[in-house]
Amino acid sequence: xxxxxxxxxxxxxxxxxxxxxxxxxxxxxxxxxxxxxxxxxxxxxxxxxxxxxxxxxxxxxxxxxxxxxxxxxxxxxxxxxxxxxxxxxxxxxxxxxxxxxxxxxxxxxxxxxxxxxxxxxxxxxxxxxxxxxxxxxxxxxxxxxxxxxxxxxxxxxxxxxxxxxxxxxxxxxxxxxxxxxxxxxxxxxxxxxxxxxxxxxxxxxxxxxxxxxxxxxxxxxxxxxxxxxxxxxxxxxxxxxxxxxxxxxxxxxxxxxxxxxxxxxxxxxxxxxxxxxxxxxxxxxxxxxxxxxxxxxxxxxxxxxxxxxxxxxxxxxxxxxxxxxxxxxxxxxxxxxxxxxxxxxxxxxxxxxxxxxxxxxxxxxx
Amino acid sequence: xxxxxxxxxxxxxxxxxxxxxxxxxxxxxxxxxxxxxxxxxxxxxxxxxxxxxxxxxxxxxxxxxxxxxxxxxxxxxxxxxxxxxxxxxxxxxxxxxxxxxxxxxxxxxxxxxxxxxxxxxxxxxxxxxxxxxxxxxxxxxxxxxxxxxxxxxxxxxxxxxxxxxxxxxxxxxxxxxxxxxxxxxxxxxxxxxxxxxxxxxxxxxxxxxxxxxxxxxxxxxxxxxxxxxxxxxxxxxxxxxxxxxxxxxxxxxxxxxxxxxxxxxxxxxxxxxxxxxxxxxxxxxxxxxxxxxxxxxxxxxxxxxxxxxxxxxxxxxxxxxxxxxxxxxxxxxxxxxxxxxxxxxxxxxxxxxxxxxxxxxxxxxxxxxxxxxxxxxxxxxxxxxxxxxxxxxxxxxxxxxxxxxxxxxxxxxxxxxx
Numbered sequence: 010x011x012x013x014x015x016x017x018x019x020x021x022x023x024x025x026x027x028x029x030x031x032x033x034x035x036x037x038x039x040x041x042x043x044x045x046x047x048x049x050x051x052x053x054x055x056x057x058x059x060x061x062x063x064x065x066x067x068x069x070x071x072x073x074x075x076x077x078x079x080x081x082x083x084x085x086x087x088x089x090x091x092x093x094x095x096x097x098x099x100x101x102x103x104x105x106x107x108x109x110x111x112x113x114x115x116x117x118x119x120x121x122x123x124x125x126x127x128x129x130x131x132x133x134x135x136x137x138x139x140x141x142x143x144x145x146x147x148x149x150x151x152x153x154x155x156x157x158x159x160x161x162x163x164x165x166x167x168x169x170x171x172x173x174x175x176x177x178x179x180x181x182x183x184x185x186x187x188x189x190x191x192x193x194x195x196x197x198x199x200x201x202x203x204x205x206x207x208x209x210x211x212x213x214x215x216x217x218x219x220x221x222x223x224x225x226x227x228x229x230x231x232x233x234x235x236x237x238x239x240x241x242x243x244x245x246x247x248x249x250x251x252x253x254x255x256x257x258x259x260x261x262x263x264x265x266x267x268x269x270x271x272x273x274x275x276x277x278x279x280x281x282x283x284x285x286x287x288x289x290x291x292x293x294x295x296x297x298x299x300x301x302x303x304x305x306x307x308x309x310x311x312x313x314x315x316x317x318x319x320x321x322x323x324x325x326x327x328x329x330x331x332x333x334x335x336x337x338x339x340x341x342x343x344x345x346x347x348x349x350x351x352x353x354x355x356x357x358x359x360x361x362x363x364x365x366x367x368x369x370x371x372x373x374x375x
Numbered sequence: 376x377x378x379x380x381x382x383x384x385x386x387x388x389x390x391x392x393x394x395x396x397x398x399x400x401x402x403x404x405x406x407x408x409x410x411x412x413x414x415x416x417x418x419x420x421x422x423x424x425x426x427x428x429x430x431x432x433x434x435x436x437x438x439x440x441x442x443x444x445x446x447x448x449x450x451x452x453x454x455x456x457x458x459x460x461x462x463x464x465x466x467x468x469x470x471x472x473x474x475x476x477x478x479x480x481x482x483x484x485x486x487x488x489x490x491x492x493x494x495x496x497x498x499x500x501x502x503x504x505x506x507x508x509x510x511x512x513x514x515x516x517x518x519x520x521x522x523x524x525x526x527x528x529x530x531x532x533x534x535x536x537x538x539x540x541x542x543x544x545x546x547x548x549x550x551x552x553x554x555x556x557x558x559x560x561x562x563x564x565x566x567x568x569x570x571x572x573x574x575x576x577x578x579x580x581x582x583x584x585x586x587x588x589x590x591x592x593x594x595x596x597x598x599x600x601x602x603x604x605x606x607x608x609x610x611x612x613x614x615x616x617x618x619x620x621x622x623x624x625x626x627x628x629x630x631x632x633x634x635x636x637x638x639x640x641x642x643x644x645x646x647x648x649x650x651x652x653x654x655x656x657x658x659x660x661x662x663x664x665x666x667x668x669x670x671x672x673x674x675x676x677x678x679x680x681x682x683x684x685x686x687x688x689x690x691x692x693x694x695x696x697x698x699x700x701x702x703x704x705x706x707x708x709x710x711x712x713x714x715x716x717x718x719x720x721x722x723x724x725x726x727x728x729x730x731x732x733x734x735x736x737x738x739x740x741x742x743x744x745x746x747x748x749x750x751x752x753x754x755x756x757x758x759x760x761x762x763x764x765x766x767x768x769x770x771x772x773x774x775x776x777x778x779x780x781x782x783x784x785x786x787x788x789x790x791x792x793x
Binding site: 067068069088089090091092093094095096098099100102103104105106115116119120163164167 | 687689690692693694695696697698699700701703704707708711712714
């Protein structure tokens, strides 16, 4: 009994649908449970419905059908200002006519918390984000990263049960963004926050989240830990959206329990892990990560070996990407650490590529 | 060469000789181009704006009539102590210059000026001139005193003395219902003659009232315009701007047609049985407010709209997500951000309103006339440019003060933004 109450999700989407024009569903039959203390990222291309989900949770949009629960409370008709959900907006939405301190005091003032306690809380969170000496500045006098931290602090200072973030790092440059990703992750761990984070940046999602929900076309394609998403994509969309991916169209020749025999190109065949709902005779798309393809693999004793042509070297500092032509696909990439590359290799050479059964999957044909 | 070398070195803080001169030379052509582009407007402004306005401001203290027509008399009278009658020299020069003033319209000018001191002075001058001999065996003082007994009164000469200096503050004082007493100190004029203080207060009250109504009516409309989808807001915007396509006079006259006793509004109300007898809606304060608010409303809406258009709706969302009721979010977060627009609209409407003339003149009653009405009255009817200029000067001062306040407000706003 104790166990079941603990497993009761904090946020529950149940059969939620949303349409703006009455014709197209932006969100289709969404079912999603988020546990207390979890960091869940909604990831997807623009127009995939992820932001709409967040806005429904925040209360700025209402579901066309279905229910959203926060704890025991049904949120559908609860106005946003009564939800006690902290939110960090895309461009921070710090109030330009108030100082940093006044911005942070605002949510406490609306909750009629006494001035002394409010001041204490604000001081505490200001020192946590290391902006104590900026308390009396206007937001416009802060740098992008500092504004971001204030926005974060403002969403946390009233200790909400849930924090929503709508692409909060989109406006920062790469270095600062990576720094803030870690900072937010650490805050999440220290304070035991429950966070729902929206982004279209897959590396951000992988870095920060406990679980990632990949959205496309209003449907969650897969929801899983970053590791599982990357290593075991459920379908071709997820495989292509998360990380780099080589795609080879083919046809399933035969299927055993988990593996199958796939023919592709002109008379090539490989063994691969079989995706769901695929039977022999179906068209399929093979998916292989560039770092799982081995170069000059003759001595490695791999199950699948093929001849290919090397077209181009792309130097990236710590590693090289080789653009090859395999089975008529001249956009086939192989990732090689710089120190493992044979120095005699040059563009136009015939090379041998290979991979293990476990590293290639036959997924749905897009 | 040396400076070029110096520039390529990383130590920028070291002074490079001649660098400033180089910069000036490099920038000179650009500056000249900029000046040439601005020049036509600057010249136009000087001719059409600076010169006439300075001229009008000068007229509020200008007192040169007597000095120009009777230079010697004016000079001698400024030396006169004002206790006994002036000396024979004054009488003789005055008689001479009075006779000369007949040619060139000088008599008319000093007559009008001296009438402000004493309303019978012009008559006195013409009567004197009619019988003034070219020469006399007696002294000129006796001759003049025999022509009219008033020349033997010091008050007559004191009036002439007051009009003698090149400048005067009488118009400026009179525009505030003040005057110089016989001892030269500033005092208030008789209670039953006081006009302008009340007129200034009335002008400020009407302008303030119109501004307030415009703000109360314009703010929601501007908000609507800023939040509606573009296609609908464009259509609404055309309706806001439509009045600009009609002449001010036509719009004002239209209000008379609508609001008069037998007008559309009164007949409708009476037909509906809401009122028994027609309401007095025009030729009084109500009419003035109706017409002025209608005309000035766009000047409030446009600056408000432009500021509101730039405020992202996300701020109000943020406020509600932080627990503020939507009304509180609007009042605490949205409205403060519109203040620069409110300041701009308010100042614009107020400054335009305090200068209003035609509309109150047409749809107002006698007790609704504003300062501009009296400016027009003095320039068109009585030809008293001094009074017109003095009233105008105070209007200008009021406007400039308001502009200063506005400037301060806007600067503060910009500080916040940056």
